Structures are given as structure tokens and as C-alpha cells.
Amino acid sequence: MGSAAAPWKSLLLSALESNAQITHSRFLHLATIGGNGRPSNRTVVFRGFEEGTDGIRIYTDSRSRKIEELKTCPFAEISWYFTESWEQFRISGRIEVVDASCLDATKFKKRAEAWSSISPKSRMQYLGPSPNLPYIAEQPAKEPVLDSCSGPVDAFCLLVLDPDQVDYLNLKSAERKLFKAIPCLGRETLWESERINP
Amino acid sequence: MGSAAAPWKSLLLSALESNAQITHSRFLHLATIGGNGRPSNRTVVFRGFEEGTDGIRIYTDSRSRKIEELKTCPFAEISWYFTESWEQFRISGRIEVVDASCLDATKFKKRAEAWSSISPKSRMQYLGPSPNLPYIAEQPAKEPVLDSCSGPVDAFCLLVLDPDQVDYLNLKSAERKLFKAIPCLGRETLWESERINP
Numbered sequence: 001m002g003s004a005a006a007p008w009k010s011l012l013l014s015a016l017e018s019n020a021q022i023t024h025s026r027f028l029h030l031a032t033i034g035g036n037g038r039p040s041n042r043t044v045v046f047r048g049f050e051e052g053t054d055g056i057r058i059y060t061d062s063r064s065r066k067i068e069e070l071k072t073c074p075f076a077e078i079s080w081y082f083t084e085s086w087e088q089f090r091i092s093g094r095i096e097v098v099d100a101s102c103l104d105a106t107k108f109k110k111r112a113e114a115w116s117s118i119s120p121k122s123r124m125q126y127l128g129p130s131p132n133l134p135y136i137a138e139q140p141a142k143e144p145v146l147d148s149c150s151g152p153v154d155a156f157c158l159l160v161l162d163p164d165q166v167d168y169l170n171l172k173s174a175e176r177k178l179f180k181a182i183p184c185l186g187r188e189t190l191w192e193s194e195r196i197n198p
Numbered sequence: 199m200g201s202a203a204a205p206w207k208s209l210l211l212s213a214l215e216s217n218a219q220i221t222h223s224r225f226l227h228l229a230t231i232g233g234n235g236r237p238s239n240r241t242v243v244f245r246g247f248e249e250g251t252d253g254i255r256i257y258t259d260s261r262s263r264k265i266e267e268l269k270t271c272p273f274a275e276i277s278w279y280f281t282e283s284w285e286q287f288r289i290s291g292r293i294e295v296v297d298a299s300c301l302d303a304t305k306f307k308k309r310a311e312a313w314s315s316i317s318p319k320s321r322m323q324y325l326g327p328s329p330n331l332p333y334i335a336e337q338p339a340k341e342p343v344l345d346s347c348s349g350p351v352d353a354f355c356l357l358v359l360d361p362d363q364v365d366y367l368n369l370k371s372a373e374r375k376l377f378k379a380i381p382c383l384g385r386e387t388l389w390e391s392e393r394i395n396p
Contacts, residue, residue, distance in 0.1 A: 024281040031229035031239035031275070039237055041229035041277035043286050077229070079239035083222040083281075088241050128395065135374075135393040176333070195333040197326065 006054045007191050008166040008179040012089055015082045016046075028080040030058065032066055032095075033073040040069055046080075047114070054189070055160040056091065059114060062099045062157040063130045070095050076161060086171035093163040100154045107158075115152035126155040174198050204252045205389050206364040206377040210287055213280045214244075226278040228256065230264055230293075231271040238267055244278075245312070252387070253358040254289065257312060260297045260355040261328045268293050274359060284369035289361050296356040313350035324353040372396050 019025035026046045034040035047057040056078070060066060070076070078091040098107045115123070127144045129136070146153075164181040176198040182190040217223035224244045232238035245255040254276070258264060268274070276289040296305045313321070325342045327334070344351075362379040374396040380388040 024279070027279060027281075029227035029229075029239060029277040029279075031227075031237035031277075033231065033235075033237055034275075037231075038271075038273040038290065039229035039231055039239075039275045041227060041237075041239060041275040042288055043277055043279040073236075075236040077232075077237045077239040079227040079229075079241055079277075081222070081225060081227075081241040083225075090240055092236065131395050133395050135395050197329050197331050197333055 006189065007193055008168060009054055011168055015085055015087045019082045019084050022084060025082055028078050031077045031079065032069045034069055035072070040066065042066070050160050055162050058159040058161070059118065060157050060159055061126060061131055061155050063155055065132060067097060067157060070097055078161065088169040090167040091161065091163050092165040093161050096160045096162065098158040098160065111158045112151050114158045115156050120146065120148065126153050169198055204387065205391055206366060207252055209366055213283055213285045217280045217282050220282060223280055226276050229275045229277065230267045232267055233270070238264065248358050253360050256357040257316065258355050258357055259324060259329055259353050261353055263330060265295060265355060268295055276359065286367040288365040289359065290363040291359045291361040294358045294360065296358065298352040309356045310349050312356045313354050318344065318346065324351050367396055
């Protein structure tokens with residue numbers, strides 16, 4: 001899953017730090033392959049790195065279309081532009097879907113921790129009607145009630161993108177660097193990097 | 199190519215207007231299918247609508263990887279988030295590549311007009327070394343000189359995305375609307391729309 005020393009990670013952490021006061025600096029655009037074979041693209045929120053790895057965390061509704069898409073083709077590319085520092089990261093890799101059907105103890109725990117980290121208001125979104133279905137104006141008679149101590153609801157899904165290529169572009173310095181993971185059997189991912197033309 | 203009355207267009211024009219003072223409101227994220235069958239995603243600049251149609255214009259370098267990709271699979275999806283008004287547009291459609299090899303008189307003229315509309319500084323980018331190739335530190339002895347009256351250089355390429363589906367989400371009002379072009383043989387595109395769950 002990558003080492004703490006992935007050379008692109010320090011660039012990304014530094015971009016996040018220098019843009020920390022801007023809420024939208026945590027918004028990125030995630031492309032997947034749609035069910036019709038066409039590209040699919042949407043805005044999602046960066047939820048930090050998976051502890052001790054380079055895995056990029058995203059929370060989503062398991063009833064959203066991207067889940068079907070990722071189950072057919074697990075590859076995705078992030079396009080992430082930092083509006084203050086003029087830096088672009090294109091992060092390509094495979095996404096692991098950690099949903100309610102996941103029985104692995106470690107992953108089960110990670111999903112539960114992710115759920116407990118979000119605000120009560122954010123949690124309520126996962127209790128709403130299914131995304132993409134036609135909107136029905138009548139609301140349920142009672143607002144659903146969520147016990148603050150209970151575990152994640154079925155619709156809550158954790159995605160972890162494990163990067164294998166990062167294309168970094170700095171529009172202020174006109175520098176561009178391409179980082180590629182070197183396939184290897186060891187636990188730690190090795191990276192090669194090259195400066196390329198912007 | 200669509201009519202002036204495409205129902206999503208007024209929403210997009212109004213988002214552009216209410217976010218007009220923010221430079222990055224014209225930056226959008228364009229997903230295509232990469233040569234390896236994986237998704238590909240990058241930041242590009244919105245250059246307005248093609249006159250009299252709903253076509254979305256983007257300028258790019260014909261040596262960039264997206265051109266190869268679009269020649270294999272012309273479909274793309276834009277993810278566009280307006281940070282002030284909290285609106286997301288996902289715009290899906292087919293892209294037409296108008297490059298130096300295009301002999302159609304109308305398209306030739308459109309590409310020339312696009313070239314003359316950009317700043318001298320932007321034009322110089324298309325004279326630089328080929329994107330994606332390894333960077334070579336030595337600069338050419340002389341800066342290339344561009345005659346301000348001459349036509350587009352070979353590397354200058356106009357892309358026009360012709361939308362056939364627009365998924366609009368307003369995060370302030372929690373309203374989401376899906377617009378779909380109805381296939382028809384006439385000149386004017388008809389659209390159907392439906393309110394769906396966010």
C-alpha cells in the first residue's frame with residue numbers, strides 16, 4: 001500500500017497545508033469508467049490518508065452509481081487543482097470499496113472509525129432516499145433518528161484509492177513531475193520520478 | 199448541436215455569472231478514457247460556448263495525451279464545481295477535435311478565431327517543447343518569435359464538447375436535476391429533465 005516516503009506525498013501535504021484555510025481545497029474530481037463504457041466524473045471530498053499508507057480516503061453512499069462502476073472497473077483518476085498555489089495533481093490508481101458487506105475485521109473497524117469521524121449532519125445524508133432515483137416531494141412523517149453511538153448505516157461506504165501514478169504540475173514555476181510506482185513484491189512501494197515538459 | 203433553449207444552459211450561465219469574479223470558476227475537470235482503458239482526468243479552462251449552440255469550447259495542445267485518447271474514444275465527462283454558489287455540473291458528451299489537419303472551412307475559421315482570441319503569452323505555450331516528454335534543461339538559444347497576425351500554430355487545438363446529458367446539483371438547496379438529450383433527426387436538440395434525489 002505504499003511507504004510514508006512516497007516522494008509525491010510531501011508535495012501534496014504541502015499543497016494541502018498552504019491551501020488549508022480554503023474549504024474547497026479538499027474537493028477533488030474523481031473519474032471512473034461508467035457502465036456504458038464512457039467516462040464518469042464527479043466532485044468528492046478528500047478525507048485524509050489511510051493511516052501509515054498513501055491510500056486516499058473518500059466517503060460515499062453505497063447506492064451511488066460510482067459503486068457499481070468501481071465494482072466493474074476499480075481504476076480511477078483524481079484531478080485536483082489548488083486554486084491558491086496553482087498546483088495540479090493527477091492521481092491514478094485502484095480503488096478499494098469498503099462497504100457494509102465487508103467482513104474483514106481491520107476494514108470493518110476502519111469503516112466504523114470513518115463513520116464516527118463525520119458530523120451528525122453528514123450522517124443524516126446516508127439515511128435519505130436513494131441517490132439518482134426520482135425525487136418524491138412527500139417527506140416521511142418523522143425525521144429519522146440516529147443514535148450517536150451506533151455504527152455506520154448500510155449506505156455508508158469508505159473508498160480508498162491506492163495511487164500508482166501521480167502527475168504533478170506547478171503552474172507558477174511551470175514545473176511538472178511524473179511519479180510512477182515500480183511494481184514489486186515487497187511490502188513497501190518504490191517510486192521512480194522524472195521531470196517532464198508541462 | 200443543440201438549441202439556445204437547452205434548459206440546463208441557463209443554470210450554467212447563471213452559475214458563471216454569479217461566480218464571475220473568481221478566476222477559478224472557469225476551471226473544470228475533463229475525464230476521458232485513457233489508452234490503457236483506465237480513466238484519465240485533468241483541469242482545463244472553459245473558453246465559452248460555440249456560437250449558436252450548446253458546444254463547450256476548450257483549447258489544448260494537439261501533442262497532449264488527451265488528443266490520442268479522444269481519437270480512440272470521443273466521449274468525455276466534465277466535472278465542474280462552483281465554489282461560491284455550491285453548484286456542481288456533470289456534463290457528458292462527445293468531443294470534436296478541431297486541429298491543424300481539419301480541412302472543413304467553417305471549422306478552420308473557428309480554430310483561427312480561437313487562436314486570435316488568446317493572449318500572446320498563452321500562444322507561446324504552444325511553441326514550447328512537446329508535453330509529456332522528458333524535460334531538457336538547455337533552452338533554445340533564441341526565444342521563438344510569433345507574428346501577432348499569423349494563424350494558429352500546428353500544436354493549437356480546439357475541442358468542442360457537445361453535451362447529451364447534464365447532471366445538476368445545488369448543494370445549498372439540495373436540489374438535483376438530470377437533463378437528457380432526446381435522440382432526434384432534426385437540427386434542434388430536445389431535452390427532457392427530471393428532478394432526482396441528491
